[in-house]
Amino acid sequence: MADPSNEFQTIQSIGSKALLKQITNFDAYKREEVVTSVGDDAAVVSDDGDSLTLLSSDTYVEGVDFDLTYTPFHHLGYKVVAAAISDIYAMNGEPHGMLINMAVPNRISVQMIKEIYRGIYAAGENHKTEVIGGDLKANHSNLVITVSVYGKAEKKRITYRSGANEGDAICISGDVGGALAGLRILMREKKYWEEHGGDEQIQPELGDYEFVVKSQLVPEARRDLIETLKTHDIIPTSMIDVTKGLVNEISELSEASGLGAYIYQAALPIAIETRHVADEMEEDVDRYALFGGEDLEIMFTLPEKEVEEFVNHFNDFVVIGRMVPQEEGMQMQTAEGAVVSFDELS
């Protein structure tokens, strides 16, 4: 087990995803009832009945995943829960309960914690999910929050990343890139504020940017999509939630399904407000859409025929491409008609 070399290998040098893969190769204890563990949005465990239990947990680190200088505490509480719950929706399941663990530095007051919890409970209410446990520990420097969610999926409805078929349409709910556009605005305002001596009298003017700032601070997990799929008995062939950016998510889904993907740049769902921000920043809005994370939208695949049916019931999604044989790789047709591989994009 021990590495023979004494060299200090940083986690950044191999990436946390690769490290987790190396670790999970260990000859570890396995239980019969565990259907899938690492490798999808949530772990899946067999129940006695017709349902499956889904479990997922995410850690959010102050200074890495969020910045308290521009994040209201109740928004923070709402967002960490929405993001954790989105992993359950991404399995076509419903969240039921959550455990909240916080490591709290002493510059965070009782009132601030209560504000975070106000957001947590608001998200719980909207997503019918009860806070059932967790703890509160002291930390030296920064706030660290872990949200663990459990939920249920019907055995016949559960949807994995790995189920996409050749020819399936790649669909995505809502729009993408908005959360990154919001982050850009908030970072600009923070910089301005710092350069002006941190004067508390200067209030950032965010009114014009409400849409994108909201996309960043309080993104909403797509319960509506999951409910509509259920109502009309449509089961996607595969699903994943968009938290690290479209390119990453399409790649994950294609790899898990043993396929390639072909997408159309012109079809990327980008809000007009997101375009305005990119223009103002003199940046490429398509990069926001392709690489921006945290939108909490759901990417899913459906046979063409079912897309035609589903569009009658749910209007907040678009088709951005289709699944192709693995040997065709990952490609995007640009608005100008050129075809570029995903490798050229990054």
Added chain:
Amino acid sequence: MADPSNEFQTIQSIGSKALLKQITNFDAYKREEVVTSVGDDAAVVSDDGDSLTLLSSDTYVEGVDFDLTYTPFHHLGYKVVAAAISDIYAMNGEPHGMLINMAVPNRISVQMIKEIYRGIYAAGENHKTEVIGGDLKANHSNLVITVSVYGKAEKKRITYRSGANEGDAICISGDVGGALAGLRILMREKKYWEEHGGDEQIQPELGDYEFVVKSQLVPEARRDLIETLKTHDIIPTSMIDVTKGLVNEISELSEASGLGAYIYQAALPIAIETRHVADEMEEDVDRYALFGGEDLEIMFTLPEKEVEEFVNHFNDFVVIGRMVPQEEGMQMQTAEGAVVSFDELS
């Protein structure tokens, strides 16, 4: 919701337990299938069948809960899992799976993370618990680990803190105070090492203290107790695991059960090795036993008659007192025969 006063109230000033209680008074979303949420060792959720699902999560903070200067990484991995799993045993249940979330500073290498996981998997093996998920995030300063465990209990066997009856014997597995004694030794060695310029050639001599150091670094959760109870179909009236010290745990259990407790100082199970450390430190070993945490032993209550039966099957527990009416409060009879209230102890 917002507090009208603008005063900065620290979490320490009211305590995290009181704060969590205040928070859970919020008018939050509740689900029908949640039997109990906060307030016991684990949350309890109804399944469709004859079992209940148990869920619990704990956060461990470097510099607060553990010190990497004297904690081998694989021991750390083992301990955080054993401690989290102990909460499932404390409901008379069996752990099945766990999610591991880490926020990792860049002075922690790939090899160190693998060593932590080696300990995690070793604990998983011993407790038949599979690692089913989690994540790995960057952190700025210190290592923060959250372990979330789920398990199962039979409906007829689940044991809450609240079920103790007047006259029940208060039993405890193993011995207590050993983990604190080990911490004392490790802190002394660390101080010595620091005072001698942190010379890596000076290896601490811990051979004489193996028992207590092991109690601190790799305490074992009491699967054996839970299995033996099951084999002989004995169900305690109440249970709690000893992680914050006997006095705290007896108080929690008594409060939950609406009773008082009367314990005998002379009956406290203290290992000879723990006594030696207290003698060497010129400290009171009974304080180690009463206030030392992290031993991961299980406190449980049984009617006298069942104690007599259980002692034939399991020899690693002792009776330290009995449950009394609430109005008699929390008291300890000292070795000299005096009776002191718990309030006088601290």
